[in-house]
Amino acid sequence: MVLSRPQENPMKSLSFVSLLFVGLIVGVHGHGVDFYTKECPEARGIVQSTVVAAIKKNVDSAGALWNLHYHDCFVRGCDGSILLDSSHYGPAEKDSGVPDSPKEIAYDIIDEIKYAVEKVCPVTVSCADILTLAARDAIVELGGPEWKVCSGRLDGFISYANESKFYMPGPSADYQTLVQKFALKGLTEMDMVVLSGAHTIGKVKCSVIESSLYNSSGPCGVDPTLDPTYAMELKAQCPIGSSNLVFLDPTGDDTSVNGSSPPPYPGHRRLLATRSAGNTVDKNYYVRVSGKNAKTGRATSTNQNLKVRNSKGTLRSDRNLMSTKSGKALVYREAGFSKKDLASAADKENQPFFNDLVKSMEKLSTLKDPSSPGGEVRCNCRSINL
Template sequence: MGTAKQNKPTAGGVALAVAACALCLLPAMARAQLRVGFYDATCPSAEALVRQAVAAAFARDAGLAAGLIRLHFHDCFVRGCDASVLLTVNPGGGKTEREAAPNNPSLRGFDVIDAAKAAVERSCPRTVSCADIVAFAARDSINLTGSVSYQVPAGRRDGRVSNETEALLNLPPPTSTAQILTDKFAAKNLTVQEMVVLSGAHTVGRSFCISFLNRIWNGTTPIVDAGLSPSYAALLRALCPSNATQTTPITTPMDPGSPNVLDNNYYKLLPRNMGLFFSDNQLRVDPAMAALVTAFAANETLWKERFAAAMVKMGRTEVQTGRCGEVRLNCSVVNPTSSSVELGSSASAVDEEGVAAS
């Protein structure tokens, strides 16, 4: 019986692996497979090591916390929370998410994820996914900037595709109307309330001029968007030249009052016409959204509780779990693999006789 075993999966085994992958991509099943304490037995130091890497980076540059929160968001909104935003090469060819205009050059924190991954690999090789590290790092950044603690269900696997076009299609731009925001978040199973809650992350971090340039300049002519305070617009024009581009290295805090503190000041700024982006102002002019803005401006504790819950829910978006995807050895590139492994890590998805593993 031992001689009957083969190292290569049979056609039936590969079919079972594909079926298993298709099943674990179903939203309900994927959510069920994520759990708090996923690495308790296989890598009990994983979350502590990520926390140390984030804390060290935060001590050098407090702004990195906002970058790591945004990194998680931009990852989850494109192909789900699968670390696809970290890839520098798409095996299928073409530009990656990381190269797309919404991410380049504004997205940051990649080096922090790499440092955390290196530490985890030294302790527990081939065990902790980059997607989970991104989720842990976002949680730790929220704790450092806002003293908000929550547990992260883990068990995500890393994807093998990263496509610039998908980033452009899925990420809500700063020019979004209330309807576009609603639709983009609904596509990820997030409600209007959760959209308004998560928008509060704009209370930390900075923005490049290009994201709001059309609110203060029409060509070379100064203008003031109807939803922007004239005095705030004047400050922004003094900072950002009319010919600023995607790569103009000028940034401004999204929340001028407390740019490195996760608080509810964002919601207090909106009624004063000091939402930096057109999309921010949409939360104020839409009646249903405006009611939520008022509630969160009045109650920071309420907003923080809902923000933590919304981050956990967002972190479950279209995840790959079980035998789908892979655990990358290097977060910026996919693992070397054969075509059979690409079908769902066949080495672990089927046993040597082609029977689905339990």
């Protein structure tokens, strides 16, 4: 089936005068790592300090910010459209009801940053840039790689709930659908597998995975691709009808021994003292998805009747990364397994995952929608300027 974009509401079209004004804004807004050096040199420091403080207060903030950035870029490009509240025209992206929607805590952090930035540099730093920088800083704060983020994005005028439903891959998406959804955004199969690594941190609602635990074709209603031991752990946390949250990657960094941290990644700023199981950016997500032992590279368990390797991927879409030959190869690459099916000693520092993550995040953060009618620098991230 060929995917086609949902039709837009003509009532939301901008007037000719508005479009002309937007054109003037676009003409003077550029891109670059040093974009705010003169206009607002305090901006990046404010973003970083606010993100660090938020994560120290609630470590779940990191995963929420990364998820928010991903949702934003995946619909209309990185234009802050996910931040807009619904209006009388209809529901916005944030109210689409798609599973694994960004958590309110992330919106509150962006509001806090915007308020602080506006006090020193009014109508200068876009919400889209704030969100992109905040996501990068959150990844770094939980042990991930650091990279330079270009600034100069504009905030969009449009946010449609139906577009979010159309573009966002679901938590049960099969491999072909995942590849197709990413391809619509100019992202490759490898980008899809690498960006799925965002599930190395964060939590998911039990309701999202309930069908895999109770209503599938395997024994006791468990999805046959899900490791039975892990399924029992999840059932203990997620009884039927539960509103609890569970970690997407509950074990943290397998390369850390006796509390010691792995060697820092080049350019790495810090490792948060409170980083722990489920709150560390590392390759362990791929080790769990692969169904292999991190040290031996051998399968932890296999369903002999169905001849499928049991994965410890929390979401069905995670486990579906192992459903094709090319998907398996990419998961093994990111997990650091060598061609001989053994853990590669050279990859103990989370490479090549970190190298690949930087490249894919750079691509994600520069996505644009050519059909969007320009943009502005919002005074309030939740609404367009009047």
